[in-house]
Amino acid sequence: HLNGKAAMGRFRGPIIFNVDEKRAKNAFMALSSDENFVFVTSCPLNTKKGGFAVYRVPLPNRDKAELFFGEDTITGNDQTHLGGYASGIAIDGKGNLLVADTVNNRVLILSELTGKYISEFPFQNPNAIVIDKNTENIYITSNFNGDVVLFKLKNAKDPIVLKKKNIPRNGAHDYPYVLALDTT
Secondary structure, three states, X not given: OXXXXXXXXXXXXXXOOOOOHHHHHOOOEEEOOOOOEEEEEOOOOOOOOOOOEEEEEEOOOOOOOEEEEEOOOOOOOOOOOOOOOOOOEEEOOOOEEEEEEOOOOEEXXXXXXXXXXXXXXXXXXXXXXXXXXXXXXXXXXXXXXXXXXXXXXXXXOOOOEEEEEEEOOOOOOOOOOOOOOOOO
16 A cells, blocks of 8 residues: 555455464465465464465455465475475466475475476575566575575576575574565
8 A cells, every 4th residue: 555554454354374473474475377366385274383385375355275285284205295384486477386395405396277296306495486487587595504595597497507696694584585576
């Protein structure tokens, strides 16, 4: 809103995640290509002990969340589970959802429509992800010894590092780095 207030006023609708303040700081979201859903990570559905999945919330209703990939309270290192709380997620505009599986040091590539595993590539400590839908370049942050490194990768099929930039961390260490990309 132009005056800095929440555009819709107070929160409206049912509470669909069991999120405390610390967990809310680490949740990531991505809007589906058709703008009918928002994908959410790191928010447990029923218990404060869950949140190890990617969830899909219908828009504009925002009345429920469904498991899209993984299981709320079970972790793993396979084609159906996350290693822990997922971090960044991004839509590539070609039907894929990329998910930073930080604990397993990988980026998963899932079908945006079904949540089924397509492939993955290794990446050390992946965090926030954005994709330039015009060039297919992936920008991803990684945490190393308290600092953040921003990487530019060629694309999901050939994730070679094109550039990297160290970003010294300062300020609030409890908050994750987030990314936004202006492709104009």
